[in-house]
Amino acid sequence: MRGVVLHAPGEIRVEDLPDPAVLEPGDAVLRLEATCVCGSDLWRYRGEDPFSTPQHMGHEYVGVVEEIGSSVHSLTPGDRVVGSFFASDNSCEICAAGYQSSCVHRQLMSGAQAQRLRVPLADGTLVVVGGTPDDAQLRGLLAASDVFGTGWFGARAAAVSPGKTVVVVGDGAVGLLGVLSARLQGAERIIAMSRHASRQQLALEFGATDIVAERGDEGIERVRDLTHGLGAHCVIEAVGTNEAMRQAFTLTRPGGHLGFVGVSHGVSFEGRELFMSHVHLHGGPAPVRDYLPELITRIMANEINPGRVFDLDLPLDGAAEAYRAMDERTAIKVMLRP
Amino acid sequence: MRGVVLHAPGEIRVEDLPDPAVLEPGDAVLRLEATCVCGSDLWRYRGEDPFSTPQHMGHEYVGVVEEIGSSVHSLTPGDRVVGSFFASDNSCEICAAGYQSSCVHRQLMSGAQAQRLRVPLADGTLVVVGGTPDDAQLRGLLAASDVFGTGWFGARAAAVSPGKTVVVVGDGAVGLLGVLSARLQGAERIIAMSRHASRQQLALEFGATDIVAERGDEGIERVRDLTHGLGAHCVIEAVGTNEAMRQAFTLTRPGGHLGFVGVSHGVSFEGRELFMSHVHLHGGPAPVRDYLPELITRIMANEINPGRVFDLDLPLDGAAEAYRAMDERTAIKVMLRP
Numbered sequence: 001m002r003g004v005v006l007h008a009p010g011e012i013r014v015e016d017l018p019d020p021a022v023l024e025p026g027d028a029v030l031r032l033e034a035t036c037v038c039g040s041d042l043w044r045y046r047g048e049d050p051f052s053t054p055q056h057m058g059h060e061y062v063g064v065v066e067e068i069g070s071s072v073h074s075l076t077p078g079d080r081v082v083g084s085f086f087a088s089d090n091s092c093e094i095c096a097a098g099y100q101s102s103c104v105h106r107q108l109m110s111g112a113q114a115q116r117l118r119v120p121l122a123d124g125t126l127v128v129v130g131g132t133p134d135d136a137q138l139r140g141l142l143a144a145s146d147v148f149g150t151g152w153f154g155a156r157a158a159a160v161s162p163g164k165t166v167v168v169v170g171d172g173a174v175g176l177l178g179v180l181s182a183r184l185q186g187a188e189r190i191i192a193m194s195r196h197a198s199r200q201q202l203a204l205e206f207g208a209t210d211i212v213a214e215r216g217d218e219g220i221e222r223v224r225d226l227t228h229g230l231g232a233h234c235v236i237e238a239v240g241t242n243e244a245m246r247q248a249f250t251l252t253r254p255g256g257h258l259g260f261v262g263v264s265h266g267v268s269f270e271g272r273e274l275f276m277s278h279v280h281l282h283g284g285p286a287p288v289r290d291y292l293p294e295l296i297t298r299i300m301a302n303e304i305n306p307g308r309v310f311d312l313d314l315p316l317d318g319a320a321e322a323y324r325a326m327d328e329r330t331a332i333k334v335m336l337r338p
Numbered sequence: 339m340r341g342v343v344l345h346a347p348g349e350i351r352v353e354d355l356p357d358p359a360v361l362e363p364g365d366a367v368l369r370l371e372a373t374c375v376c377g378s379d380l381w382r383y384r385g386e387d388p389f390s391t392p393q394h395m396g397h398e399y400v401g402v403v404e405e406i407g408s409s410v411h412s413l414t415p416g417d418r419v420v421g422s423f424f425a426s427d428n429s430c431e432i433c434a435a436g437y438q439s440s441c442v443h444r445q446l447m448s449g450a451q452a453q454r455l456r457v458p459l460a461d462g463t464l465v466v467v468g469g470t471p472d473d474a475q476l477r478g479l480l481a482a483s484d485v486f487g488t489g490w491f492g493a494r495a496a497a498v499s500p501g502k503t504v505v506v507v508g509d510g511a512v513g514l515l516g517v518l519s520a521r522l523q524g525a526e527r528i529i530a531m532s533r534h535a536s537r538q539q540l541a542l543e544f545g546a547t548d549i550v551a552e553r554g555d556e557g558i559e560r561v562r563d564l565t566h567g568l569g570a571h572c573v574i575e576a577v578g579t580n581e582a583m584r585q586a587f588t589l590t591r592p593g594g595h596l597g598f599v600g601v602s603h604g605v606s607f608e609g610r611e612l613f614m615s616h617v618h619l620h621g622g623p624a625p626v627r628d629y630l631p632e633l634i635t636r637i638m639a640n641e642i643n644p645g646r647v648f649d650l651d652l653p654l655d656g657a658a659e660a661y662r663a664m665d666e667r668t669a670i671k672v673m674l675r676p
Contacts, residue, residue, distance in 0.1 A: 093568060094592050102592030104568075230431060230442070245609060254432050254440030264609030271583060271605025274619065275598065278440045281612065303363040336608045 002261050002338070003114030004147025004243045004319040006055040007048030012072040012320040017056070019114060020111075020118035028122035030063030032338045034142040034248060035102060035112050036310065039172050040263050045323050048265065053176055058113030059085035059330060060145040062138060065126075066116070074123045080133070082141050082296060083119055083127040084149060084288035085109050090124030100124075100289035109269075113319060114338040122141060128308055129150035131300055136183065137305025139335060140299035143177065147333065148306040149288030151177030151238065155185050157282040158234035158333070161187035165227055168208075169248045170238030171199040173309040173333040174261060178236040183207030191246075193219055216247075223251050237283070242266045252277035261286060269322075310335040340556055340676070341452030342657040344393040347385030350658040355394070358449075358456035363409035367458035368401030368419065370676045373450050374648065375660045377675030378601050381662055386424075387482040388605065394637055395657075396451030398483040400476060404454070412461045417473070419464040420479050420634060421457055422487060422626035423447050428462030438627035445520040451657060453476050453676040456555035465630040469638055477645025477673060478637035481515065484670065487626030488599050489576065493523050495597025496572035500524035503565055506546075507586045509537040509574030511647040512599060516574040521545030525572070526620075526628060529564060529583075531557055537670060540646060554585075561589050570594060575635040580604045592616035595596040599624060625659075631665070647674040 003017040018030050035058050043049040065079045075081065088095055090105035095103050107120050119125055133141055140148075151174050160166055165183040168175050171194035182190050183206065191210040192203035200211045212222045226229065231253035237245055240262025249269075252258045260283030274281065298304050312331035316320050322334035341355040358367050368503065371397050380388040385465065403417045413419065426433055426441035433441050445458050457463055471479055478486075489512050497506055504520040506513050509532035520528050530541035531546040538549045550560045562569065569591035575583055578600025587607075590596045598621030636642050650669035652660050660672035 093566060097593045099593035099616050212555075228431060240609075242609070255435045255437035260609075260613065264613040267609025269607050269609070269612075271578075271580070271598075271602030271607070274607075275602040275622045278437055278622045279620075282615045282617075284616045 001115035002316055002318070003111060003285065004057045005042060006057050011316070012045070012323045013100060014317050014319050016317060017114065020116050021213065022067050022069045023118065024120060024192050025069040026121050026123065027069040028065050028072055028075055028119050029065050030061065030117045030125060032061050032063040032112065032115060032117055034062045034138055035103070035114070035324050035336050035338060036060050036142055037113070037334050037336070038146060039174065039326070041323070042327055043263065043265065053175060055112070056111035058111060059109040060142060061112040061117055062141045062145065063090040063117065066121065072122050075126060075209045079100060080129045081290055082129060082145050083126045084145055084292070086285065087119060087121040087125040088289055089121050090289060095124070098287055098290045100287040101285040105296070109238065113316065115316065125289065127296060129296055129300065133300065136305060136307055137299055139310050141296060142335060143306040143309055144292060144295040144299060145172070146288060147151070147173040147309060149291050150174045150286040152181040152260045152291050152295065153286035153288070154178045154236040154238055154261040155181035157261070158236050159257035160185040160187050160234045163276065164233040165189040165191070166234040166236065167191045167193065167223055167251050168236045168238065169193050169244050170262060171196060171203065172238060175238035176202050176309055177306055178238050179203050179208050180206035180304065182234070184234065184304070191223060191232065202332070220247065220250055226259040227253070235259070236261070240265050249279060252279045256280065257282070259283055260311060309333045313337065333334050339453035341449060342395045342654070344382060344395050347383060350383070350661045352448050352655045352657050358454050360405050360407045361456065362458060363407040364459050364461065365407040366403050366410055366413055366457050366464060367405040368399065368452065368455045368457060369404050370399050370453060370455055372400045372476055373452070373674050373676060374398050374480055375392050375451070375664050376484060376510065377664070377673070379661070380665055381400065381601065381603065384667060385563055392540050394449035394452070396449060397447040398480060399450040399455055400479045400483065401455065406460065410460050413464060413466065418467045419469060420483050420630055421447070421464045422483055422630070424623065425459040425463040426455060426627055427459050428448060428627060433462070436628045437626055438625045439621065439623040443535040451654065451674060453654065463627065465634060467634055467638065474645055476650050478643060479634060480673060481511070481644040481647055482630060482633040482637060484626060485511040485647060487513045487629050488624040490519040490629050490633065491624030491626070492516045492574040492576055492597045492599040492621070493519035495595070495599070497595035497618065498523040498525050498572045499569050501526050502571040503527040503529070504572040504574065505529045505531065505561055505570040506576065506589055507531050507575045507582050508600060509534060510576060511575070513576035514540050514670070515644055517541050518544035518642065520572070520574065522642070524601060529570065540670070543646065551588045558585065558588055565591065572597070574599070576600050578603050586591050587615065587617060590617045594618065595620070598623055626644055647671045651675065660669065
């Protein structure tokens with residue numbers, strides 16, 4: 001099969017790789033219909049997360065079950081499924097509490113930018129899609145696999161609920177879908193921080209009520225003006241840099257909630273500032289598995305269109321161009337068709 | 339009047355000070371019936387929080403209103419009242435959300451280790467006690483003024499609820515009352531970490547189901563054994579040192595809640611460890627004002643006896659001995675009678 005390999009920072013190649021096979025009784029092998037490049041892939045692509053061996057990239061996928069291991073009981077070959085970036089048993093105490101991405105048996109997925117994918121713990125990890133998705137729905141399902149599930153968790157971690165004012169820091173796919181998630185979770189006012197016209201436009205389509213284009217201290221002042229000088233009840237951080245985390249933290253009012261879903265890089269906090277802030281802090285790798293059933297249902301009912309974040313389509317063999325477009329921010333999110 | 343002044347680390351004197359007076363229309367002046375020494379006073383006493391001018395100590399108090407300013411409308415001279423360590427208007431958006439200790443008009447209280455005390459924002463800050471407290475109730479009310487309210491907030495910040503397993507790190511008055519608070523908030527299992535027999539005994543009286551006397555890695559192992567290897571749902575941190583915060587953080591399971599109410603000293607966190615932990619983090623100066631009505635009612639109904647933490651009584655003039663006893667941990671908490 002064909003698959004995407006990162007050999008060194010900036011060096012993406014699409015290569016002939018061995019087809020994956022069932023290795024454990026709980027495995028499934030999928031033929032992938034859609035995959036994509038994640039903002040978090042860029043840390044390695046840019047050389048900011050070092051690695052020493054070639055990286056089989058990708059952890060977002062929609063596909064059809066081709067083969068199952070002997071212990072898999074909830075799936076049948078031919079089922080169309082969505083999974084996410086951690087395989088999980090979906091039955092341990094941690095999963096039962098809604099934290100499948102910290103499952104005691106979790107396995108980090110990779111290699112989904114390819115034609116086929118082995119998924120361990122398939123019963124716990126994969127969710128079957130009812131019906132046949134059209135193209136917009138397929139894009140939505142692919143978004144649910146990570147960026148929508150992550151935006152959804154950001155909004156949950158930020159304790160979004162009816163009547164709340166929400167700030168979203170970050171206008172990548174996760175930030176934009178954080179806007180959509182905040183709207184679906186009942187936020188009254190959603191302030192999206194973005195300087196890019198096309199992203200501002202999508203934020204408004206997803207339900208943002210205000211756009212703040214200013215950055216740094218000026219952006220903070222603008223949000224303060226919009227929130228009685230107090231900061232927001234709920235802030236979703238969807239970048240991961242220290243600058244973005246600082247901004248998000250500063251914009252959360254005392255007693256408010258900061259949900260952080262950007263993979264942290266170079267962020268640190270003093271205990272005293274956490275203590276004096278009265279901010280609730282929660283985040284991490286999203287337990288996408290917990291949200292997939294609801295998100296899939298809403299997507300297949302055409303209630304929402306999260307796949308709008310994919311603004312560039314390429315065949316799998318165009319992966320190098322896909323990474324470039326993500327890196328240079330000429331695309332919000334690039335879909336790859338295996 | 340007589341009042342306690344810290345002149346230099348370790349140097350407590352009880353002195354003749356000018357009587358406080360109403361300075362602002364919203365002020366009340368109280369004649370104090372009970373006050374005490376706080377664990378947080380020890381940071382300055384031990385020289386760990388530097389200061390340059392003599393410190394009028396104390397922020398815990400039960401007293402009787404002697405005089406009120408022209409705008410005070412909810413109090414009458416003769417009322418018995420309890421307040422806490424922040425004066426607050428109890429009407430701003432932040433107060434309305436239950437964070438009076440971050441009130442937009444908050445004023446940090448001091449000088450309560452004295453015979454009289456000026457309380458600003460008296461309408462928002464002071465809560466009237468119905469009925470005449472007996473000695474045990476008076477001790478309970480004094481505990482509610484800070485350490486019980488702080489333990490209560492610790493349990494709330496740790497999201498204690500029925501069925502949960504709670505760990506309490508710290509066996510000072512706040513930690514012990516964190517145990518009582520966790521019980522009242524419905525915890526199923528309460529693990530108190532303490533090496534001191536008398537404190538273990540009080541923890542059990544307050545509702546602890548398990549005592550862990552081991553410290554450091556051994557203590558962590560013991561708690562893991564008691565929690566299916568996963569850590570606790572809820573952890574209350576009531577010390578403030580980096581060691582205690584690390585221990586508390588490590589003992590919180592993924593998706594669990596860490597409520598930290600020890601004043602942070604030398605604590606820091608990397609963003610990446612917060613991200614990977616899936617721990618909810620919340621804490622800070624307790625909004626005691628929010629809890630006073632409920633705590634006072636329960637105390638005056640003899641439902642609970644939080645005043646049990648006071649294991650040494652001294653007259654105000656014995657303040658130097660009180661600080662010594664707290665510093666050397668020969669007393670859990672010392673009551674001063676003005």
